[in-house]
Amino acid sequence: MTNPLHDPKFFQDPYPTYAALRSASPVQRVPSGGGRSRYLVSGYAEARAALADPRLSKDTARFFANKNSGRNLHPAVSQSMLATDPPQHTRLRSLVTKAFTPGAIARLRPYIESVVGELLDSWAPDEQTDVIESLAAPLPVTVICQMLGVPEADRSTVRAWSNELFAAGQPERIDTASHAVAGYMADLIANKRRTPDDSLLNDLIRARDGEDRLSEDELVSLAVLLLVTGHETTTNFLGNAVLALLQHPDELDRLRKNPDDVPAVLDELLRFDSPVSTATFRFTAEAVTLGGTDIPAGVPVLVAIGAANRDPERFPSPDLLDLDRDAAAHLSFGHGIHRCVGASLARAEAEIALRAILARFPGMRLALPPDRLQWRRTRLMRGLEALPVLP
Template structure:
């Protein structure tokens, strides 16, 4: 627990506790007490500044000029390790849309925004429902299953296949590589996964050149080859981000969301009684435990004052979405899961120009997955005590290692 007082003129850097990944919220609450901006030492020794309170996080998300996504703004880059080191070591990762600012970010986002609009996502619904039902059918004769392996992992991977036009038989291969990338404990392990993902994506792009279809990858090839809207290096980078971006976060939403519902039987009962509450339940689950833990990376392009504290130019800054979503100045009783919550302006999908492109699709995935599980398996329950369920930290994402459930 952090013991410094917010009134101190010079906050001392606070180390991230060892159990942060499994229970981040007490530490985040203590940081909010210290201030809206707090210096924090990451587990790998990297110095950083965490923005903790809702209004400050929201303001920073909307201020891409001073809080940049581009790593070249960082000073002391030799001190930035692990996932951030990968951006420097691998030139292609610097080119992905999420790591860029306007005008490049704007240009790249325009190329795929239509694939995630309301009409496009609605058109995907029947195929996603069939995919979910086939996975449910595979579980229907069993009394107990491990839900991450049997549903929460294969369903989002299948969704990516549908969206990008990748054969479903490739799903286990690239899904495993994505997990290796975001969960690698050592940079060299992640770099190995990146190299394999590059090779995989290069092969798929060549297939689309030879036989284009009505899918996102074919559209990107056309944008690069016929319209010069993507460079030769940007094309695989952009495709790779689309392959990986929504994969782990959707696994978390499904498995973590179900776990939280099973931990809160009153909320689960209300949802079973009225499936019409599902849309609000999805947003409340995202508020309660957003997949990016604690949040998203930025770099200060100048000295920035945040609620009376100066974040120095060149700092690695983490906008703590998970902390903002538990800020009592914005949410009533924020540590309580309440699927009937009326005012819920959560920041799980970010805000500003980097607002999650796949937010609509993620909500649809969550609706189909959680709604279908409760419909097909109304007696679903935990097969192990809750304290045995462990979170797996994945470079500022999280997911459950396992979620054993009984289905009847």
Template sequence: MGSPTRNGVAVQRNASGADPLASPEYFRDPYPLLAAVRSGGPVQRIRTGNGRTTWLVTGWAEARAALADARLSKDTARYFADRPSNRNLAPAVSRTLLATDPPDHGRLRKLAMTAFTPAAVARLEPRIRVLAGELADALAERAEADLVEGFAVPLPIAVISELLGIPEPDRAAVRRWSDELFAAAAPDTVDRASHALSGYLTRLIADRRAAPGDDVLSGLIAARDDGDRLSEPELVSLAALLVVAGHETTANLIGNGMVTLLRDDALRARLRADLALLPAAVEEFLRHDGPLTVATFRYATEPLVLGGATIAAGDVVQVAPGAANRDPARFDAPDSVRLGRAGGHLSFGHGPHHCLGAALARVEARIAFEVLLTRWTDIRPAGHGPDAVEWRRTRLMRGPARLPVTFVP
């Protein structure tokens, strides 16, 4: 890579000037590439696919600071207000809770968070265990199966769909639209998926308003805070965020964790022998190979200095939790899996935008690994093994597209 500089900071790019986060190497294994970028400094400027540039934050301390810095705005509507764009994302997808700043962000989050308190999540645990058991029973009928298609995706899809009251026949379409939103696909494909999901959720909300049920969506429709309630666009956007984030993160956490376990016979046996280690294992899986490689973008509302980089007002900044979680300045032997590390991973973010569903994701993952490790005598990679995993082609999220396994009865 060449390294022309701006304000004394290296501008990382490959020989062709192409987007390094869209390379085959990145989709296969982003960590060597992210480590190479971090070796030039914790905050580096890189090329993006649209010919523009973005600041990529790869150091742990700098990433944690950026995630809580009010000068780095998430208000994408304000950012694009005076910038021409040929994109046609549905507002419900482009203007979610993730894309708002205080005070609106705090108001929306307070109205939504009652469904995801630790007590609310604890009440869901028995149902999650039933759903995981049913999926495992279906897998038990086969000698070989794809864990992604047969377990890692359907479990969180079923959980979030039941929470929101999405009928079972509609869940395949909802999953497809969600996949297309994150895939490294043509922009018009992403835009169409955003409108399809938005239209579906608008109709579902109308149905729930006419006939409320015992689900989170009905609760959000009725939610009030000092006389305030969610507007119709806010309801649709929050539902879209819960649908997409509510299963994407967990599905990839389960998939990535199982890749790690299939590569490590001793760790698999250790966890099977002592299930009390599973919470620690979930935290280490989140750190070592978490579901979120690069967070959605922020932009500077005023000039600032971060990690030695002078960032101008209006510059786009992207935090890379996947890189920060393997920063050797924070974690010893960061590429190794070690249970019982001190906390501090950034897979669920930090600050005001800390993941609303983090507690739910942790519970789902813990139950998923427990079921998968104890339902059979052992579970082993099929085909070419876990080192030949086909990974999803997405810049932000990381997870296997397929994970063939065999079961030892």
């Protein structure tokens, strides 16, 4: 039995594979190597249920206890807030959510607009430019680094480490990057203690939950998590959205004529080509029946967000980009208590960037045929290596 998610064609276009798997069964066992297996959830109803089911634990430390995985991930990455269950998860999340309230995001919008403007100033008409390298990657990196107080000189290095954390099938690279970024954030926290400022990192240093401060390990872990998730998802979101619109000229023309529609169509763009292909690690803390499939205790469960968002049972004609579709129920930011805490920031960045592109480059077009574009080889994220366009 081979794992269809290991096929090189899957990274270029996962949706035919997802459709075939979902047609066979919305929940099924797939091999994971070494004679082991895991369960893949590809149906929408089943994925939504799995994401909110407390019997599917995210406590990776518990799962890997007494298991010799051969990995050397830094605990700041392997045991982050994403890898915890309540009550620890509840406590940690409560300390960071205030940085992403509607009011906080509204105050950030002028800064985001200025960053977008500066980045687009570098685009020369009729000269090929890479949307990923010149906008989709630096925009969210700049914003989250500004929020955390990461010095400008360090931001390209931090971004490179973050990219390494998603190198599918290359555990040594991932482990090395995890130690590099965790070590950097530990040093930065020490510097912020010596020289406090008004950054989010200093807010976390001062944060309390009642009388309980964050421990040093928790501080480092939250800083790494915010740094990595604060830009990876948005980079893919923006790149995928621009590509989808360029491949659907009628929908693109509609937005050019009605730019105020951009906020309303973000959900459909997120659904159509989700920046997150597979949700982060979960396992069954006890035996679970999901979608009519019995899953024993102690087994990893992969929730395929990209597959769920294209389930025709929930979204008719799912392979069609329809900007009039009500796609608010998409799962690209997750569901339940682990829903992405920075979703509102990602939406603001994408909205501002798309509005600016539509206004400044009405004739933008792809510089390569779509089948020549290269996608990142990661089963967790769904994003382009590069998106060359002619503005």
